Amino acid sequence: MLTEFGKIFVFILLAGGFVAIALVAASLIRPKRPTKEKLKTYECGEDPVGSPWVRFNIRFYVVALIFIIFDVEVVMLFPWALVYKNFGVYGFIVGAIFLLVLFLGMAYEWRKGDLEWARPKIEPPKMDIKFKPEIAPRPVEEKTVSEVE
């Protein structure tokens, strides 16, 4: 007897099997003629400069941390959402206080500036108003007959 989660597992197995079959089928048909140029890292036709595994922006890490806090809190709210009606107003207030504490944390992060991302500085193109192009007639070069030929 398959349980309900066993059925989910069958879905996952089938999806994995489908990808495996498709990849194996393609590997039987496709050509394999690697050359030096094909095996280069794609960088818009240029030779790649340095390793791609460089330090990345710390903000991604901060976002991941905030996400974990919020996600765990939301997971904890799911059982509450299912049963709070049984406890009436009291049940709702308990959940509301929980959310309020979560939002105090969010307000702290907001105030600390962890939710800000680097903004591009908008610099309007400067124009020198006093600038006046000097329009002078170009001196006509007289050409001798031998140069024209």
Add this chain to the structure above:
Amino acid sequence: MYEYLNNIVGNEVITYFVVAALPLFLVVLPFALIAVLAERKVSAHMQDRLGPMRVGYHGILQTVADILKLIQKEDIIIPQADKKLFNLAPFLVFIGSYAVFAALPFSSKFIGTNAEVGIFYILAVSGFVVAGILMGGWASDNKYSLLGAMRSAAQIVSYEIPTAIVVLTLVMITGTLNLGTMSEQQTAYFWNWNILGGAGEGIQQILLIPFMVVAFTILFISTLAEVNRTPFDIPEAESELVAGFHTEYSGMKFAMFFLAEYANMFAVSAIIVSLLFGGYQSPFGYLGNTLGIPALIPFEQLFWFLSKGVFFVFVQMWLRWTLPRLRVDQLMTVCWKYLIPYAVFNLLIVGIITLI
């Protein structure tokens, strides 16, 4: 459906493999075939172009030709890449987007699993996709891929929170996590759909309507961001990052990412439909009831579910040619400073209404 197949085949596990294969061969593959063409045609006509016209009548066989081409493409793995992770990534991404289909109620007789955790399981299993994207981007040994993967992961996890809070709101008014039960509650006519406050009674129903519309708006925006569609396609911004995390993938592995993307588009539309727009329920009652053929009803439900889902996919395509791309800082601002506070506020008000 399930018992009927079980009687024919005899073995439960084999039966289940057949049942699990049905969404793949009835929905995902045909949908991807049609949607790729539809996307090109829709975008073409919105820009006053014709789109693909050469293969078949008005280009209807274009996707088939594309797939034939992709199968024959050489698979290039650059030597510096992490081969194991590079090969594992398409598996994770496809499994993550296909496992969602297990909990979607296609009709009252066809739902992959009747597990009570339903929508919660969907939120959890879609995490596979993030892992796959990060893995593929990291293993590719390519700057574009790594940048695309980091942006994509940050975007998907950020927008998962407003999605989860809106889902929580709907769990509060319906009292169930199971999408099948949720769809059953929205039975009969369209004023019983959750978007029109169907779960409430009397005055509650009228009070709920504006907050359900807000919930729908937040859910639609955040699911749009979760599947990396325009205006949230920063991870795959063609003009900056070539193709994002799958820049180095070619041939069939690229096709798998593509397939997963289109499967995801349908899956999030189907989630919106089952949460707010009545799931598989028909808006005007069933032909099967009128004609007295109850066997017809599940097929009608399948039709309604698919057409509602496809409608939202069309809206996604439409938005692609309507709105320009957001910047990264705007993207994070929209999520953390607008959607999440609004979603929590919405949740608290809906909670108060349900107590009346």
